[in-house]
Structures are given as structure tokens and as C-alpha cells.
Amino acid sequence: MPERMLTESEGYDLLHVCGIPVPPHKVVTSAGDARAAAGLIGYPVVMKVISPEIVHKSDVGGVITGIEGPDDVDAAYHTIMRNAALHAPEAEVTGIIVEKQMPGGLEVLVGGKTDPSFGKVITFGLGGKLVELLQDVSIRVLPVTEDDIRAMVREIEGYRLIRGYRGEPPKDEEALVRVIGKMARRFAEDPGIREFDLNPVIVYKEGASVVDARIIVGDTLGAGAARLSIRVPPEIFYPRSIAVIGASASPNKVGYSILRNLLSFPGDLYPVNPARKELFGRMTYSSVKDIPGPVDWAVIAVxxxxxxxxxxxxxxxxxxxxxxxxxxxxxxxxxxAVLEERVVDIARRHGIRITGPNCLGIMMPHQGINATFDPVSPRPGDVAFISQSGAIITTVVDWSLPEEFGFSSVISVGNQADLGFEHYLRFAEQDQATRSVTLYIEEIQDGRGFMQIVREVADRKPVVAVKSGSSRKGRVAASSHTGSLAGSYEVYVAAFRQAGVIPVKTLRDAFNLAELLASEGYPQGNRAIAVTSAGGFAVLASDYAETHGIDMVDLPEDVFRELNVFLPSCWNHANPMDIIGDADAARFAALFDVLIQHQDFWDIAFVIAVPTTLADPAHIANEIVRFSRNTDKMVVGCMLGGDSIRSGLRILRSCRIPNFSELEDAFKAVGNILNVRTARPGERPRPPALHRCPGGGR
Known part of the structure; x- marks a missing residue:
């Protein structure tokens, strides 16, 4: 079916069938019919031009409101026709709609579009003429539940206007939820609706009504095609033997770098090059078929x-x-593209799975595998990094070494001709060395399949994602309708949050979050405490907590009494707790003991330590480790400073407890987590740990 926009009356009819309130209306083609229609509907009325070529009717003078009588109807009819001919001379005008002018109320919008990756999505926000300027919207991928819709309504900044603001009575939130729900169901179930724009929807103290509808119908383009089977045996990622096909003795060849990087692989390593007898002291084979033993992996660099x-x-x-x-x-x-399809056909015929092509390769630090041409290898750690960019990987790995940041796996997905993000997520989910996952994403081919898989993975292990393409220049301009507010980047972010993935904008934020979650798991709520020996940072902690939606809770009376026993009388007696600049490790330890005994009133603890002559950073770090071990709550290390605190940082790092060198980064990280989810009832606050640090695990 070719794409076309329904006339306003057709749109109203569709909404009426769905049970969505619309104004009484009638389409007319003469001034006389307009007078008759207005008399039947009842004054005041609104008159609007009907034309498939005129999207923004007001811009061409095609809308006249406040029409109070028959003479006004005549004048309005002729004015609209004259304006349309003047400002849109090529537009076909099929009539004028006369409709009841609804009373004033709060104007909101409900929109929908078909995203190429995720399929149908809906948008909600404040409506009217300022919508594109304010951009105060929320987005969901369909289908949605009533609870999802209610969350959409409540998460926009303008929700205060719905709740009631400055003496205005609350608006009928449940009527609004019903309107969105009915339209969302019709949109999801009707393949003929491509996109829609209900703007404004007027919400009253009781009830709601759509007063402008723009609905585009046509053959709906579905989301990206589903992949081959998601089921990949997990043991496929634990090879005992690897062949490098295209291994080379030339340092400027990719095959040289890959073979050199794999020399530390503890399994069987087979170079394949028909022009060589030996490489790096290892026997070389003319063909992979000549290798005498079994081969689990082949890295192809020809x-x-x-x-x-x-x-x-x-x-x-x-x-x-x-x-x-x-x-x-x-x-x-x-x-x-033809060549890639040929390679995939061969793989299907033989039951081979493919990483790539056009990828950097795979690193499995715990297994001694660096099957890439990156010149350096990362440290073993807890975080799986799955990236659509090889250059991002080489940069991140290079950054990670001086930071002493480790990875459980680093995977370059390349063209995803076969294996894609979904498969690698499943691997990370069951991999015992992985405690959290970071994704760098440029494009998801099967958005719905991805959401299903990543939602299940994120329930077991935290997933953080960086999505490129947030700039306006990178988006398709679609200023003709408010559906453009649900741009591709915004849809990705909304989909991530629906699936329990934590979206961030920078790689540093991503790895800060991934490391924190790998160590501490999801917080059980947003009730926070902060401990510091520096009064200025106590003030900043309060500011940052408010900025990032973290609740600095009041201290219970019994906690006050216990703290007053050993803290100096001049401590600030508040949260954040300023325990005075002469605090040593013993004072921190005594305070931690109180917090361990009283874990019912807090969910997150920020420990802020600064260099002083009285506090040995190594001793402070050991107390932070002990504190973290003895609570299921989130403990966030904030040892601030430079060279003088390095001994403490080494202890935290060896125990896999993250530290934030910038205080706001710590609050920003926790705020990003809380924006998506907290630990669910009965959920383990942390994934199971393999190794912690010298002296035992948690």
C-alpha cells in the first residue's frame, strides 16, 4: 500500500473506533455547509484546512479558532481557502473540517514511528507549538504495559503540570494513560499504520481529548531481520587449539601480529602459510587440513x-x-557484500560460526588469548567489552594498562555476518570470569531480538552501553512532525533502559560503571550515606547527590548515639558525615563498624578520603575493603589525590574495588544506575566472584 496521510476526519474516525475521545466534527466543501455544520455541532468551533500536502496547517493560515457565529463561519471559510491558495498553491484542498472547539487544558502529545532497528515505538511529552523546542519527551519500544505507560508519563519534566502546579488542580492522569494505551495497542497491532502524531491531546481535570491527529498509513517496514540461531555452544569460546591462517614473518602484516600475540596461548597453536616451513620457532602448515590434530579456532588473515x-x-x-x-x-x-554472503553460505553448510569479517578479533585474557592485531594485550579482569569498532578497542586497551583495568573478554564484532551482539552477550552471561558487560554500539540489526536477549542477560549481570550517533548532524532531519523527536539515538537509549541496560555517553563513564557494578552489583535503593574527613567534600557530596537523584538520608538516633561515643564532639552530626580532618584509619574503621551493624537505613555508601599526614592511604584502603566485604550494600570508593594515595589505590585495585578519582564521577555513576534499575527483591546484590584479593573473598 503506498504511503499516504489520513485526512483529519479519517484520523478522527480511526481514533473513535479505538475508543479515544475526539471533538464532534464534520467535513464541508462550501461556506453554506460549514454554517450548517457549525450550527449542528454548537459554537464555538474551529475550522481547519484539509489537504494531504499541508502538514502544518497553522503555518499557512489554515486554522481559525474561536468562531462564535454564522457570519464568522463564512469569513473563516473564505479566509482559509484564500490562505491555502496563497501559501500552498500546489496543494490539493479537499475540504475544511469544522469541529467543536474544546475547552483549554494541558496540551500533551502522543506520537509513534517505525524505527528501522526496533520496529514500532511511541513518544509522549508536552504538546503544542513548543514541543520541538522543549524536547521534553519519553520513548518506549512497543509493546508496552499499562505500568510502562504510567512510567512514561511520570518521567518527563513536565509531569509536574499533570500532577498539579502552583495552585492548578491535578489533571486526569488515568484518562491520559488510557488514551496512550489504546493508541499504542492499535499501532502495535495494525501493520498498515506507519506513524502517527496526536498533538495536542488536551488533558482536563476529568477526561482528555485529541484535537489534532496526523496518521500516516502504508506498508510498514519491519525492524531488522533476525539472525541465525542465537544458540551457540558456550564451549566454542574456550578453544584448546588455534590456527592462524595467513601467519606471516613480515612485521607489517596482520598475520605476523596475530601469531605473535598468540605465542602465549597455553593450547596448541598452528601457523598456516604455504610459503614458510617455520615461524617463531613453530612448525608451519601449508593448509589447515594438514594440521594433524583437531583445531577449534581459525583466525583468518588472508x-x-x-x-x-x-x-x-x-x-x-x-x-x-x-x-x-x-x-x-x-x-x-x-x-x-556478495563475497560475504558466499562466505556465510559456506559456514552454514559446514556448521561453522563466524566472528567478523572486518574485525579486530577476540581477546580472552584469562585464557591467554589475544587473537587480534592489537600491539598490546589487556590484563585479566571482570568486565566483558563487546565493540562494533576495532579502533575503539585498541584505544581502550591501551588506556586500561596504566589504569590497571582488566577484562574478562574483549570482542570486536565486525560486520556481524553471523555472530552478533546477542551471541556474545549470551557467552558473557554464562562466563564465570565475567561480572559485568560494556557495549560500544553503532547499529543493531535485529533490535527486538537484541532487547529480548540483553534483558535476560542484564537480569543476571549488569550491562552498560555506549551508543554512537547522538549528534543532530548524524540524524535524519524530520521536522515535519513530532515523530522526529523519537530520533534513532533516542530510540536506542529508550530501548536500552527498557531492557535494563544502563546507557552512558562516554567510554570512561561506561568503564567506571561497569567496574563499580562488577564489584558491588546493583544497589538495593537510592538511600545514600557519605563519609569523609574533609568538610568541603561533604558539602560537594550533598550537591552532587541532589544533582544525580540520590537521596542523602537522615541518620537514625541510635546511629547518632553510637557515633558520638568515639567521634570528636565537633563532627558535623549530619549526613554526609564529616569526621574531621585529623581522622585516621582507626576512626574510619570504627565508623564502618557502626554502619555494618546498621545496614537497614542505607543502600549506598560513598567513602571519601583525602591525603593527610595522619591517615595512611594503605590503611584507609584496607578498611574500605573490609567494609565492602562485610555488607551487601554498595560501597563506592572515592580516594582523592595524586601520588600520595597510590598505595591505597593499589590495594583497592588488587581487591577489585573501583575508585573514583573525581567525586562527581562517583555520584554520576550511581545516578546513572539508579535511573535504570535497582536490585530486585531476592536478587543477589553481586554476581558470584571468582577471585577477590589477598586474604580471601567475600
Whole structure:
């Protein structure tokens, strides 16, 4: 069905069938019919031009309100027709709609669009002429529940106007929820609706009504196609033998770097190069088929035109996973796309799974695997990093080394010809070395499939995501309707949050969050306490907590009494707790003991320590470790300073307890977590730990 916009009367009819209130109305084609319609409907009325080519009617003088009598109807009819001919001479005017002018109320919008990755999404926000300026909207991927809709309504800044503001009575929130719910169901179930824009919807003290509807129908373009089977045996990512096809003795060749990086692999490593007898002291084979033993992985670094033949040999050898680092496939279009499909067909025939092509490769630090051409290898750690950009990976790994940040796995997805984010997420979910996951995403092909998988993974292990493409320049301009407010980037962020993924804008924020969650798990709520020996940072902690939606709770009376026993009389007797600049590790320890005994009134503890001559940073760090071990609540380390606190930072790092060197970063990280979720009843606050630090685990 070709795309077209319903006339306003057709749109009203569709809404009426859905049970959504609309004004009494009638379409007319003459001034006389307009007078008759207005008399039947009852004054005052509104008159609007009807034309499929005129989207913003007000911009061409096609809307006249406040019409109080028959003479006004005549004048309005002729004025609208004259304005349309003057300002939109090529537009076909099919009539004028006369409708009851609804009383004033709070104007909101309900919109919908079909996203190429996630399918149908809905948008809610403040309506009227300022909507595109304010951009105060919330977004959800369909389908949605009534609770989802209610959350949408309450999360916009303008919700205060619905709740009642400065003496204004509250608006009928439940009527609004019903309108959104009915339209969302119709949109989700009707493949013929491409997008819609109800703006404004007027919400009253009792009831609500749509007073302008723009609905586009046509053949709906579905979300990205589903992949091959998500089910990949987890053992496929634990190889005992690896072949490097295209291994080279030339340092400027990718095959040289990959082979060199894999020399520390504890399993069997087989270089494949028909022109060499030996590489790096290892016997070299002319073909993967010549290798005497079984081969689990093949890393392919030969020219793109040779890859199909190599894939056939891998299939005959019974290899389970190939990592194709070679470029020159779908990313270049044309013949490259055809070549990639040929490679995928060979893989399907032989039951091979593919990472890539056009990827950096895979790193599994705990297994001694660096099957990439990155010149450095990361430390073992708790965080899985799955990225759509190889350059991002090399930069992050280089950054991680001086920061002593470790990874459980680092995976470059490349073109995702076969394996994609969903498969690697499933691997991270069951991988015992992984405690949290960070994603760098440019595009998801099957958005709905991704949401289903990542929601399940995020319930077991925290997932943090950075999505590129947030700039206006990177979006398609769609200023003709408020559906443009649900741009591609915004839809991704909304989808992440629906699935329990924590979206952030920078890589540093992502890894700060991932490390915190790997160590502490989700907080059980937003009740926070802060401990510091520096009064200025106590004040800043209060400011940052308010900025990032964290509740600095009052201290209970019994806690006050216990603290007063050992704290100096001049401590501030408040939360954040300023325990005075002469505090040593023993004072911190005594306070931690009180907080361990009284865990019922707080969910998050920020420990802020600064360099002093009385406090040994190593001793402070050991007390933070002990505090964290002895509570299921979130403990956030904030040891601030430079070289003088490095001994403390090393202890925290060795015990896998994150530290924030900038205080606001700590509150921002926790606020980002709280915006998406907290620990659910009965949920383990932390994923199971493999290793903690010298002296035992939690």
C-alpha cells in the first residue's frame, strides 16, 4: 500500500473506533455547509484546512479558532481557502473540517514511528507549538504495559503540570494513560499504520481529548531481520587449539601480529602459510587440513578473495569458530557484500560460526588469548567489552594498562555476518570470569531480538552501553512532525533502559560503571550515606547527590548515639558525615563498624578520603575493603589525590574495588544506575566472584 496521510476526519474516525475521545466534527466543501455544520455541532468551533500536502496547517493560515457565529463561519471559510491558495498553491484542498472547539487544558502529545532497528515505538511529552523546542519527551519500544505507560508519563519534566502546579488542580492522569494505551495497542497491532502524531491531546481535570491527529498509513517496514540461531555452544569460546591462517614473518602484516600475540596461548597453536616451513620457532602448515590434530579456532588473515577457499578447508577440518579479521566485504558494498554472503553460505553448510569479517578479533585474557592485531594485550579482569569498532578497542586497551583495568573478554564484532551482539552477550552471561558487560554500539540489526536477549542477560549481570550517533548532524532531519523527536539515538537509549541496560555517553563513564557494578552489583535503593574527613567534600557530596537523584538520608538516633561515643564532639552530626580532618584509619574503621551493624537505613555508601599526614592511604584502603566485604550494600570508593594515595589505590585495585578519582564521577555513576534499575527483591546484590584479593573473598 503506498504511503499516504489520513485526512483529519479519517484520523478522527480511526481514533473513535479505538475508543479515544475526539471533538464532534464534520467535513464541508462550501461556506453554506460549514454554517450548517457549525450550527449542528454548537459554537464555538474551529475550522481547519484539509489537504494531504499541508502538514502544518497553522503555518499557512489554515486554522481559525474561536468562531462564535454564522457570519464568522463564512469569513473563516473564505479566509482559509484564500490562505491555502496563497501559501500552498500546489496543494490539493479537499475540504475544511469544522469541529467543536474544546475547552483549554494541558496540551500533551502522543506520537509513534517505525524505527528501522526496533520496529514500532511511541513518544509522549508536552504538546503544542513548543514541543520541538522543549524536547521534553519519553520513548518506549512497543509493546508496552499499562505500568510502562504510567512510567512514561511520570518521567518527563513536565509531569509536574499533570500532577498539579502552583495552585492548578491535578489533571486526569488515568484518562491520559488510557488514551496512550489504546493508541499504542492499535499501532502495535495494525501493520498498515506507519506513524502517527496526536498533538495536542488536551488533558482536563476529568477526561482528555485529541484535537489534532496526523496518521500516516502504508506498508510498514519491519525492524531488522533476525539472525541465525542465537544458540551457540558456550564451549566454542574456550578453544584448546588455534590456527592462524595467513601467519606471516613480515612485521607489517596482520598475520605476523596475530601469531605473535598468540605465542602465549597455553593450547596448541598452528601457523598456516604455504610459503614458510617455520615461524617463531613453530612448525608451519601449508593448509589447515594438514594440521594433524583437531583445531577449534581459525583466525583468518588472508586477502578477501581467498577467504571462501579457506572457509571450505576449515569446514573440511571441522573447525567450530573462525575469526575473519580480513576487510573487503559488506562494508565496501557491491562485490564485497556478495563475497560475504558466499562466505556465510559456506559456514552454514559446514556448521561453522563466524566472528567478523572486518574485525579486530577476540581477546580472552584469562585464557591467554589475544587473537587480534592489537600491539598490546589487556590484563585479566571482570568486565566483558563487546565493540562494533576495532579502533575503539585498541584505544581502550591501551588506556586500561596504566589504569590497571582488566577484562574478562574483549570482542570486536565486525560486520556481524553471523555472530552478533546477542551471541556474545549470551557467552558473557554464562562466563564465570565475567561480572559485568560494556557495549560500544553503532547499529543493531535485529533490535527486538537484541532487547529480548540483553534483558535476560542484564537480569543476571549488569550491562552498560555506549551508543554512537547522538549528534543532530548524524540524524535524519524530520521536522515535519513530532515523530522526529523519537530520533534513532533516542530510540536506542529508550530501548536500552527498557531492557535494563544502563546507557552512558562516554567510554570512561561506561568503564567506571561497569567496574563499580562488577564489584558491588546493583544497589538495593537510592538511600545514600557519605563519609569523609574533609568538610568541603561533604558539602560537594550533598550537591552532587541532589544533582544525580540520590537521596542523602537522615541518620537514625541510635546511629547518632553510637557515633558520638568515639567521634570528636565537633563532627558535623549530619549526613554526609564529616569526621574531621585529623581522622585516621582507626576512626574510619570504627565508623564502618557502626554502619555494618546498621545496614537497614542505607543502600549506598560513598567513602571519601583525602591525603593527610595522619591517615595512611594503605590503611584507609584496607578498611574500605573490609567494609565492602562485610555488607551487601554498595560501597563506592572515592580516594582523592595524586601520588600520595597510590598505595591505597593499589590495594583497592588488587581487591577489585573501583575508585573514583573525581567525586562527581562517583555520584554520576550511581545516578546513572539508579535511573535504570535497582536490585530486585531476592536478587543477589553481586554476581558470584571468582577471585577477590589477598586474604580471601567475600
Amino acid at each position: 586477502p578477501a578473495r581467498l577467504v571462501p577457499g579457506v572457509m571450505e578447508e576449515c569446514g573440511e577440518k571441522g573447525i567450530r569458530l573462525v575469526v575473519i579479521v580480513t576487510a573487503g566485504f559488506r562494508e565496501i558494498g557491491g562485490e564485497g
